Amino acid sequence: MKLERGDLLHLATGAAFLGAGGGGDPYLGRLLARAAIDAFGAPELCPAETVPDGARVLTIAMLGAPTIMLEKAVAGDEVDMAIRRLEAHLGETADYLMPLEIGGINSLVPVMAAARLGLPLIDADGMGRAFPELQMTTFNAHGVSTTPLALTDDHGTWLLLEAPDAGSAEGMIRTVSVALGCSAVLCSYPMTGRQAKDCSVHGTLSVARDVGRAIHSGTRSADPVGALIEHMRTTPHYAECRLLFDGRVVDVRREVEGGFSVGHLRLAHVENRDRHMEIVVQNEFLLAREGGRLRAVVPDLVCLVERETAQPVPADSVRYGQRLKVLGVSAPPVMRSPESLSIFGPQAFGLEEAFVPLESLADA
Amino acid sequence: MATRIGVDVGGTNTDAVVVVDGRVVAAHKTPTTADVTRGVVDAIGAVLAASGREVDEVEAVMIGTTHFTNAVLERKGLLPVGVVRVALPSTAAIPPLTDWPEDLSALVGGGSWLVRGGYQYTGEVADALDEDGLVRALREMDARGIRSVALTGLFSPVNGAMEARAAEIVHNEHPDAHLTLSSTIGRLGLLERENAAILNASLVDLSRRVVDAFRAALSALRIEAPLFISQNDGTLMNDGFVARYPVLTFASGPTNSMRGAGFLSGLDDALVVDVGGTTTDIGVLTRGFPRESFIESDIGGVRTNFRMPDLLVRALGGGSRVAERDGEVHVGPESVGYRLTSEAVVFGGTTVTATDVAVAAGLADIGDRSRARRLPGDTVRRGVERVQGIVEEGVDRMKTSAEPLPLVLVGGGAALVERDIPGVSEVVVPEHAGVANAVGATIAKISGETDRVFSYEKTERAEAIETATREAAERAVAAGAVAESIETLEVEELPVAYVPGGSVRVRVKVAGDMAGATAGISP
Numbered sequence: 001m002k003l004e005r006g007d008l009l010h011l012a013t014g015a016a017f018l019g020a021g022g023g024g025d026p027y028l029g030r031l032l033a034r035a036a037i038d039a040f041g042a043p044e045l046c047p048a049e050t051v052p053d054g055a056r057v058l059t060i061a062m063l064g065a066p067t068i069m070l071e072k073a074v075a076g077d078e079v080d081m082a083i084r085r086l087e088a089h090l091g092e093t094a095d096y097l098m099p100l101e102i103g104g105i106n107s108l109v110p111v112m113a114a115a116r117l118g119l120p121l122i123d124a125d126g127m128g129r130a131f132p133e134l135q136m137t138t139f140n141a142h143g144v145s146t147t148p149l150a151l152t153d154d155h156g157t158w159l160l161l162e163a164p165d166a167g168s169a170e171g172m173i174r175t176v177s178v179a180l181g182c183s184a185v186l187c188s189y190p191m192t193g194r195q196a197k198d199c200s201v202h203g204t205l206s207v208a209r210d211v212g213r214a215i216h217s218g219t220r221s222a223d224p225v226g227a228l229i230e231h232m233r234t235t236p237h238y239a240e241c242r243l244l245f246d247g248r249v250v251d252v253r254r255e256v257e258g259g260f261s262v263g264h265l266r267l268a269h270v271e272n273r274d275r276h277m278e279i280v281v282q283n284e285f286l287l288a289r290e291g292g293r294l295r296a297v298v299p300d301l302v303c304l305v306e307r308e309t310a311q312p313v314p315a316d317s318v319r320y321g322q323r324l325k326v327l328g329v330s331a332p333p334v335m336r337s338p339e340s341l342s343i344f345g346p347q348a349f350g351l352e353e354a355f356v357p358l359e360s361l362a363d364a
Numbered sequence: 365m366a367t368r369i370g371v372d373v374g375g376t377n378t379d380a381v382v383v384v385d386g387r388v389v390a391a392h393k394t395p396t397t398a399d400v401t402r403g404v405v406d407a408i409g410a411v412l413a414a415s416g417r418e419v420d421e422v423e424a425v426m427i428g429t430t431h432f433t434n435a436v437l438e439r440k441g442l443l444p445v446g447v448v449r450v451a452l453p454s455t456a457a458i459p460p461l462t463d464w465p466e467d468l469s470a471l472v473g474g475g476s477w478l479v480r481g482g483y484q485y486t487g488e489v490a491d492a493l494d495e496d497g498l499v500r501a502l503r504e505m506d507a508r509g510i511r512s513v514a515l516t517g518l519f520s521p522v523n524g525a526m527e528a529r530a531a532e533i534v535h536n537e538h539p540d541a542h543l544t545l546s547s548t549i550g551r552l553g554l555l556e557r558e559n560a561a562i563l564n565a566s567l568v569d570l571s572r573r574v575v576d577a578f579r580a581a582l583s584a585l586r587i588e589a590p591l592f593i594s595q596n597d598g599t600l601m602n603d604g605f606v607a608r609y610p611v612l613t614f615a616s617g618p619t620n621s622m623r624g625a626g627f628l629s630g631l632d633d634a635l636v637v638d639v640g641g642t643t644t645d646i647g648v649l650t651r652g653f654p655r656e657s658f659i660e661s662d663i664g665g666v667r668t669n670f671r672m673p674d675l676l677v678r679a680l681g682g683g684s685r686v687a688e689r690d691g692e693v694h695v696g697p698e699s700v701g702y703r704l705t706s707e708a709v710v711f712g713g714t715t716v717t718a719t720d721v722a723v724a725a726g727l728a729d730i731g732d733r734s735r736a737r738r739l740p741g742d743t744v745r746r747g748v749e750r751v752q753g754i755v756e757e758g759v760d761r762m763k764t765s766a767e768p769l770p771l772v773l774v775g776g777g778a779a780l781v782e783r784d785i786p787g788v789s790e791v792v793v794p795e796h797a798g799v800a801n802a803v804g805a806t807i808a809k810i811s812g813e814t815d816r817v818f819s820y821e822k823t824e825r826a827e828a829i830e831t832a833t834r835e836a837a838e839r840a841v842a843a844g845a846v847a848e849s850i851e852t853l854e855v856e857e858l859p860v861a862y863v864p865g866g867s868v869r870v871r872v873k874v875a876g877d878m879a880g881a882t883a884g885i886s887p
Contacts (some may be wrong), residue, residue, distance in 0.1 A: 026666075031555070038782045065860045067817075067869060068485045070553040076457035112457075155455045155490075181484045182860075182867075256716055263573055273767065308761060316858055321648075321655055 002042040003121065003336035007209050008033050013312065014212030015107035017202070018230075018238075020329075022284030023104015023130030024066025031073055033108045036115035043114035046096065048124040048202045055193035056092050057093040058083060058115045059126065059139075061100040063151070063173060064112055064183035067316070072183045075154035077219045079113045082187035085158050086150040089263055097198060098122040100137065100189065102204040103130025103284075107183075121205070126189065127344075127346065128201035128237075128332050129301050134173060134281040135166030136344040138334050139189045142199035149173070149188035153180040188246075201332045207235050215310050224246040224310035225319045225325045231327060240330035240359045244288055244295045246270045246307065249322045254281075265318055267326070277326060279304075281315045286349055288326055293362070296328035297346050299335045328358045369408055369420045369587075370806035372799070373400055373429040373593070376683065376702045377776055379755050379802040380407035382415035388628075390415035391799045393776065395702040400431065401577040402856060407622035409585055419587050426805040428594035428620045428719030431574050432567050432610040436664040439467060441570040443512045443542075444474035445562050448503040449528055450481040450493060451518035451554065456709060460516075460558055465665035472566045474510040477501035481526055482518025485817050485860075485867070490518065495533060502537040511690035512542040514565035516558040520541050520547035524814050542568040549609055552869065556669035563666060571610035575603050575839060592844070596670055598623045598653060598876050602844035615661055615672045615685040617801060622654045622673060624804030625772040628794035634770045635759060635788065638800070640700040640776030643680040645705070646758040647673050649772075676762050682756045682777035684718040686747045691744040695721075695754065710736050718780050721747035728779035748782065755781050774800035809875040811853070812840030818865040829855060831871040845876035858877060 003011070012026035019026075037043075051057070060083065062069060087093050097117070099110040102125040114121040126137035134146060146166040151173055152158040157180060163169035169188075177184045191199070211231060218227030225243065232241035247267030262283035277295070280287040285302035288295040296302050304313045307323045314345040318324075334340065336357065342348075345355045372379045373396060382390040392411040393607045398404040404427070412419065431842045449459040452839055461469045478503060480494035505513065517527040524547040534543050544565040552556030573626040578591055593606040594616035601612060616639070622645075625636045632789045638645045648655040650686040654673035679697030683704040687694050691785045695718050702709045708714035709720040710731030716739065722728040724736035724744040759771065768789035773781055774797040794805060796825045817826035853873045860867040 028458075028555075031462055035457055035462065036461075065485075065867070067552065067858075067860050070555075072451075073455040073484070074457040075453045075455070075552065077453075154456075156453075181490065254857070319656075321650060 001045050002130065003045045003205070005037050005313050008108070008111070010152065010212030011107060011111070011205065012211040012212065012296070014151065014208035014210065015102060015313065016312040017211055017215065017303055017305070018208055018301065019103030019312070020284045020303050021281065022132065023101060023106060024069060025314060026105050026108055029068060029105040029108025031113070033111040035113065035360065036112040038113045040118065043111060045123050045205060046120045048122055048197050048200055050276050051122055051193040051196055053192060053194035055095040057096045057098055057099040057122065057193060057196045058094045058187055059084060059098050059189045060110045061106045061186050062109050063186045067111065068127050068182040068240050070173060071148055072181065074185070077220045077269040078152040078154050078185045079109070080116055081158055082150045082152040083113065083117060083154065085160060086187045089150070089160050094119060096120050096122050096193070096196070098200065099125040100129055100186070101125055101127040102201070102208055103127065105207065107208055109321040121198055122200070123204045123205045124196065124200035124215070125204045126200055128335050129206060129299065130284050132346055133298055134170040134188065135349065137189065138201055138340055139191065139195070139199045139249070140166045140190070140341040141281060141337065141343050144189055144191045144195050144199050146188055148190065149186060151176060151180070152185045153183070168360065187295035201334055205238055207238065211235070211264055217308045220231055225305060225307065228305070228310045229327065237332035238329050241362055242328050242358070242363065243325060244328045245290065245326040247277060247319060247324065247326070249324065252318055257340060263315065279326070280351070282349055283315065285315060286347070287351060287353065288328065294353055294356060295361060296358050297351070297353050297355060298349060299331040299344050299355070301331060303329060309317060330358050348354065366423055367417050369403055369411065369422055369425045369763040370691035370802040370804070371407060371425070371427045372617065372801035372805060373404060373427065373431065374801065375430060375434070375639060375683070378407045379850045381796070381799050381800040381802040381806065382411050382417060383601065383803065383806045385418070387797045388803060389417070391802070396694050400579055403577065405581040405584060408581065410588070410863060412585070419585060420796045422587050422589040424589050424592060425582060425587060425807065426592045426594065426600060427578060428616045428801060428805045429574070429613060431619055432571065432613050433615070433663070435567060435570055438472055439689055442566040443569050444510055445472050445565040446474050446510040447476040447558070447562055448479060448498065448501055448513060448530070449476070449517045449558060450498070450515065450526060451463055452478050452480040454490070454493070454518055455554060461564070463667065464554070464867060465802045468664060468666065472562060475505060477504070477509060478723060483526065484523060485519055486819070487519065493529055498533050499529055499537060499842040503535060506538060511540065512565040512568055512599040513546045514546070514558070514561040515552060516546035516561055518554065520545070521550070521552050522555070522773065525598055531753050536557030542569070542624045549611060551871070552668050552817070553669050556667055559666050560611055560668040560670065563663065563668070567610040568608065572607050575607040579603065583732040590878070594805050594808060596672060597811060598808055600808045600844070600878060601810070605843045609883055614670060618647065618675055619654055619673050621645065621774060621801035622647050622649055622804070623652065623807060624800035624802070625649065625794070626652050627798055627807050628774070628796055628803055628815055629772045629792045631757060631772060631792065634772050635762060636760065636772050637781065639682045639773070639780055640775050641683045641777065642679070642701050644678045644680040644755065644758070644777070646678070646762050648762055659763040660810045663858060666705060676758050678754050678758050680751060682717065682719040682780060686716045686718060686721055686743065688743065691742060693750055695747055695750045701762060709739070716743070718747070718751055718777070721751070722780045726781065730779070751780050752782055756785055760783060760787060773797060808876055810840055810843050810845035812836040812838065812843060812845070813871070813873045814839070815869070815871045817860060817867055818866065820868055828868070829872065832870045833874060836872045837873045840874050840876050844878060847852065847876070847879070850874050850876035
């Protein structure tokens with residue numbers, strides 16, 4: 001099955017939803033993917049189960065600040081170069097590309113890369129949502145090495161990195177990416193087909209595409225958010241989806257702590273003014289609490305959507321006075337394993353709460 | 365005494381008011397004519413005569429117009445634009461005019477040239493401007509006969525020097541070309557800023573003609589007072605500025621109407637329902653300004669990053685046709701528009717409109733009431749219910765809390781709506797509700813804005829905000845504000861996600877009184 005030009009709008013909307021507020025506006029990624037498909041043709045989308053065990057798989061992503069990417073976009077050559085440099089270092093050519101992250105712009109960058117290089121794309125990723133750091137992947141949780149990796153910019157700068165562990169690799173590339181103008185292309189986590197099958201979140205590209213399609217067709221229905229929730233319940237591993245809150249933003253506080261933006265949103269319920277929800281934001285929406293009670297916590301997804309259209313709302317466009325619905329979505333089982341939770345559970349973000357699956361938390 | 369004339373040129377009506385010391389002393393409403401300018405002259409002439417004021421008492425004339433929005437929507441009067449982007453090697457994967465509707469890009473896209481140059485997000489040079497490349501591009505453009513240029517530099521909102529240098533080169537090569545620099549109209553986000561610059565460049569011929577015609581209209585009436593035009597955020601530009609930046613007038617109509625509704629009712633926080641000839645806009649006023657939409661704005665199918673008022677638009681107006689289909693009474697979406705005064709039943713015509721139904725139900729007293737009595741009672745009752753249903757549903761969608769807000773009802777069709785609306789604390793129909801948009805134009809100030817990224821590790825927070833505020837004030841003064849009167853309206857600090865080092869995007873908006881006008885209006 002090919003990923004066609006006509007799928008990109010749906011994929012972008014679904015990826016914005018699965019980004020849980022983070023991962024950057026996929027609009028830019030959609031334009032990049034579309035230009036690449038127009039010039040090079042649509043890439044093949046392959047279910048993870050069909051990838052041969054011995055195949056060479058590379059992941060591809062953009063790294064940096066979405067605000068800055070919206071200005072700088074991409075030249076194009078740096079995407080090819082990141083893959084070619086890592087291939088040269090490995091002494092092997094890639095058989096498949098795979099997204100690192102399904103949430104936000106990084107769902108579309110691999111489509112662009114696969115189209116440009118004529119490589120098939122695996123229908124899976126390593127985050128099942130958006131996360132801020134390179135080590136926060138199911139690949140890392142299940143023993144795949146982050147490095148060697150290649151990092152490139154649009155001026156022909158490239159570097160290869162070996163690091164003792166994923167955390168060190170993250171620290172190094174974060175620093176370097178600032179020197180590269182806060183926008184770079186990253187080819188990392190070289191792995192075999194077997195590892196790709198065992199350590200990824202399966203089916204996420206097609207899930208994102210279908211979620212986006214459901215949002216677009218639901219917009220014309222009487223209850224767009226209800227239609228989205230119904231659709232989520234049909235997906236393979238995001239099936240627990242609930243409406244956590246229907247409210248209006250009454251407070252937005254944002255601070256920079258340790259280089260990352262930490263925010264606190266407060267919503268007042270549309271119908272019952274005694275009900276309030278607090279949402280903790282650190283690039284993504286991490287946690288939702290109502291009256292001190294936990295309603296959902298990372299790695300489960302907290303997603304904010306417009307009440308009237310079910311369009312996903314990115315964290316940095318939340319404003320005072322907006323009317324939003326808050327949805328909780330279960331993370332796929334591979335992301336809730338003890339290994340995964342030790343890498344991207346609540347503690348990894350400095351939260352005090354322990355992880356409790358959405359479906360075990362009391363509903364409102 | 366401070367005498368101001370406000371004019372709103374809408375799709376259906378052209379409204380004019382004379383406001384003296386914050387009080388409306390005369391109002392005039394005429395159908396918008398094909399010759400829009402003639403209509404403006406007539407409206408100003410009529411309202412001034414009705415006010416009994418002399419032309420030399422007028423301190424300012426403010427006009428809100430849909431000329432430019434309509435030109436883009438209707439693809440009329442647009443120039444082909446030479447698009448120059450100074451950003452290579454960055455951005456090459458997405459050429460200009462990507463994602464534009466094909467008919468519009470065919471009309472406006474005179475050609476695109478990508479040139480090396482640009483800044484980093486810090487404002488440091490990423491690549492020096494390729495001056496020879498720019499000159500080559502300009503010569504090719506000249507050979508194609510292109511006279512309007514839109515120039516966009518990488519990170520130009522952070523550092524405008526390279527765009528300014530490129531502008532010098534454009535003026536040397538083509539002294540007569542119109543030039544739009546992206547940093548003067550847009551925010552961060554190169555594609556959206558570039559789109560706005562291209563739309564602007566395509567409108568400059570039309571805007572000069574329109575502004576010249578407005579000026580000619582004023583001088584025909586012997587009005588020497590300065591002319592201002594409303595922009596999308598409810599503030600004003602002087603006429604010289606709008607001639608160069610027509611794109612900034614987009615969506616000014618609804619903004620004026622909402623601000624006017626707030627002013628006339630004395631309410632700063634309220635729902636506003638503006639019933640026009642063809643459509644009804646429903647919005648929310650927060651602290652005297654319209655709540656802004658947080659969706660990227662789309663103008664004629666082109667994505668820009670202007671902030672627009674958050675409006676719910678319904679196809680309901682005084683001219684909406686009332687028809688029975690499948691046993692149900694429908695109101696709209698078709699409308700007789702400005703032909704209301706010839707086609708509606710109460711005006712001697714044969715088309716049943718929402719206005720006729722309102723007259724028959726006793727809600728309004730317009731035209732010949734006796735003619736409305738012919739309408740079947742059942743149609744009238746169900747038509748009124750339908751109108752009410754559309755408004756109630758819209759109000760419910762726009763409300764942000766269970767707490768009842770007051771609702772201000774304005775616009776030429778305000779009389780169509782019954783006063784009993786659930787979930788609303790009271791319904792206010794202020795005096796002069798029919799011309800709230802023209803009143804809104806007269807109360808506006810002149811604004812300036814900056815949008816930049818600062819590193820709070822390198823620049824103290826207070827210093828960064830001061831720098832941004834100073835730059836915004838300079839822009840406001842350039843647009844016609846009095847420096848001493850400038851106040852800060854908004855300071856927004858947005859940490860740049862996924863970047864260490866305390867990088868913060870700082871956006872500041874300021875506004876001041878118009879230069880050339882005496883003391884501002886106090887409500």
